[in-house]
Amino acid sequence: MTDAVRARVLYPGSFDPIHRGHVDVVEQAVELFGHVVVAVMYNFAKPSGMFDVDDRVELARQALAHLPGVEVSAHTGLAVDAATTEHVDFIVKGLRSGGDFEIEQQMAHTNHAVTGIRTVYVPCRPDLGFVSSRFVREIAQYGGDVSRLVPPPVADALRRHLGGGRAGAAPAGERQDGASR
Numbered sequence: 001m002t003d004a005v006r007a008r009v010l011y012p013g014s015f016d017p018i019h020r021g022h023v024d025v026v027e028q029a030v031e032l033f034g035h036v037v038v039a040v041m042y043n044f045a046k047p048s049g050m051f052d053v054d055d056r057v058e059l060a061r062q063a064l065a066h067l068p069g070v071e072v073s074a075h076t077g078l079a080v081d082a083a084t085t086e087h088v089d090f091i092v093k094g095l096r097s098g099g100d101f102e103i104e105q106q107m108a109h110t111n112h113a114v115t116g117i118r119t120v121y122v123p124c125r126p127d128l129g130f131v132s133s134r135f136v137r138e139i140a141q142y143g144g145d146v147s148r149l150v151p152p153p154v155a156d157a158l159r160r161h162l163g164g165g166r167a168g169a170a171p172a173g174e175r176q177d178g179a180s181r
Contacts, residue, residue, distance in 0.1 A: 003057060005179070006033070006034045006035075006090040007033040007034060007035070007090060008034075008035045008036075008037065008086070008087065008088045008089055009029055009033045009035070009036055009037070009088050009089060009090045009092045009120070010031070010035055010036075010037045010039050010079070010082060010083045010086055010088040010090070010091050010092065010093065010173055011025065011037070011038050011039065011091075011092045011093075011094075012031060012039040012041050012046065012075070012079035012083075012091065012093075013038075013039070013041060014040070014041055014042070014056070014080060015040050015050065015056050015059075015060050015131065015133070016037070016049040016051055016056055016133050016137070017050065017107065017136060017150060017154045017157070017158065018054065018056070018059055018060045018063050018064075018133075018139070018150070018154060018171070019131050019132075019133060019136050019150045019154070020128055020131060020148075020149055020150060020152075021022060021031070021096065021124045021125075021128040021129070021131040021132075021147050022060075022061055022063075022094070023097055023151060024094075024124050024125050024128050025092065025094035025122050025124055026038060026064055026067060026070060027067060027120045029069075029092045029122055030068070030069050030070060030112065031069050032120075032122070033090070033092075034069050034087075036067075036068045036070050036071075036072075036073050036092070037072075037073060037086045037088060038060050038070060038071070038073075038163060039073060039074075039075045039079065039082045039083075039086070040053060040056045040057050040071045040072065040073070040075070041074075041075055042074060042076055043056065043076060043081070044076060044151070049137075050067050050137050050158075050163065051109065051157070052156075053074050054074075055157070056074075057072050057073070057074050058079060059153055059154050059157055060072045060080075061152070061176050062153035062154075063150075063151035063153060063154060065163075072090065075166070079111070080111045080114060080117060081085045081117070083111075083117050084115060084117075087090060090117065090118050090119065090120045091108075091111065091117055091118070091119045091120070092119070092120050092121075092122055093108070093119055093121055094118075094121075094122050094123070094124050095121070095122065095123045095124065096123075096124055096129040096130070096131075096132075097129060097130075097144060100141055101121070103152045104121065105118070115126075130158075131149050135149075136150055137157075140158040140162055141162060146158060165166075
């Protein structure tokens, strides 16, 4: 790591599940800053998503195990509160498109006004800019192959979680839209 700023940064997100775009942002952040805390954010008042928080933390740890200087922890509440708890220098956010920039810029200004913590944007690789956890979950639920979108431990977990084989396939005698045959 030459000419890199040595800092501790927080990369917050729901990571439900973590995908290759997330991994790319963490790899870049490690190269730029040296130490990344991946904050798996959750809200007990709104249990939702595919994986529970403990599973998301474990999948993130497995997906990022190849990177020195990365730790994964669960946090509830605001990302700026997690940043304060983790004693980081910056928050890192990945950008896929101009639309992401619009949303993230407003949050970054608000976070800085409230806490003084700055946000640094890291653009994901162009070949990963289309990947989102929501699309990964939807494709997997309908039995699609997501192995090119997620790290191997996540692909395996999705198969287990959705019953293996053709995850999301309709039960015998029922169409995908829920209507009986």
